Structure formats: structure tokens, C-alpha cells
Amino acid sequence: MRTTADTIDAQNRAFLGKMGSGRVNLHKALTGSSGGGTGLTGKLLLTFTGSPSLPGVGTVPPEDIVQYDLATGQWSVYFDGSDVGLAGYTIDGLARFGSGALLISTAQPGTLAGLGGGPAGTAFDDSDILLFSPTTLGATTAGTGGFYFDGSDVGLDQ
Secondary structure: HHOEEEEEHHHOOOHHHOOOOOOOOOOHHHHHHOOOOOOOOOOEEEEOOOEEEEOOOOOOOOOEEEEOOOOOOOOOEOOHHHHHOOOOOOOOOEEEEOOOEEEEEEEEOEOOOOEEEEEEEEEEEEEEEEEEOOOOOOOOEEEEEEEEOOHHHHHHOO
């Protein structure tokens, strides 16, 4: 985040170089650019806590991510969580990097085969954020996963 912050030196000349790195630019931090470049212009990524039925997709379980195209009004499966071991979990937080990698939080604790980088091997809880780097997305999802943020490091597991 430090390298993608917007400088505020011009607005605070009396404090030049004393205000840290500047104002956080979350869009720039997540996409690697100051505008566009995400590849999802005009599209929304959504998850659901229930299992709604959507036109063109059918029933969407809570471990899946769907995409809605604002221009065409079409729904599609963007991420099939059951393909990567998330069957039965509810995705309750989601972000997408410009590279296509996904940050995912779940409502329940559990274990995920192949998950690396965490404090308890393949175990995670609802305070953690997982990183998924896809090789394929859609109805057949594949890729690798790891920890992005361990909530227990900052006391969020209590």
C-alpha cells in the first residue's frame, strides 16, 4: 500500500516528508494502476449467503462467486468454490486484484488441502483472508491457494 499511496505533500507543505507515504489509494493498491486495468469493467462479482437461482446459472451455492454483466444483463459462474475445496463454506468477503488473484474470507473455520503459509498448516478461521491465484475460472475453477492475512496475528481470533 505504501508504494501505491497518493502523495499529499502539495497540500501539506509545512510537513513535507513528515506525513508518511500519503493517502491510501485502495484501487491502485488492488489493481496496480490508478484507473481501469482490472479486466472487469462493467461487471460485478457477487457471492450469496443463501443459494439463489439465477438465470443462465441455476442454483448458486454460498461457496461460489458469480459475475453479472451490466451491459448484457447476463449472469455467469466466475469461481466454482467446490472445485477448489470450499464446498460447504460461505464466502463472506471478496476482493480481486488486477492480476486476477482473489482475496477470500469465509464465514466458517475449516481446513483446505494444499493451503500454505498459515500458522496451523491447512487450517483457517473466519478471521483469515485467503489468496487464490487462478489458472482457470468459471464452471471449472483451478489454481493455488495460500494465506494472505492471518487474523490471529492481530488478535482477531478471540
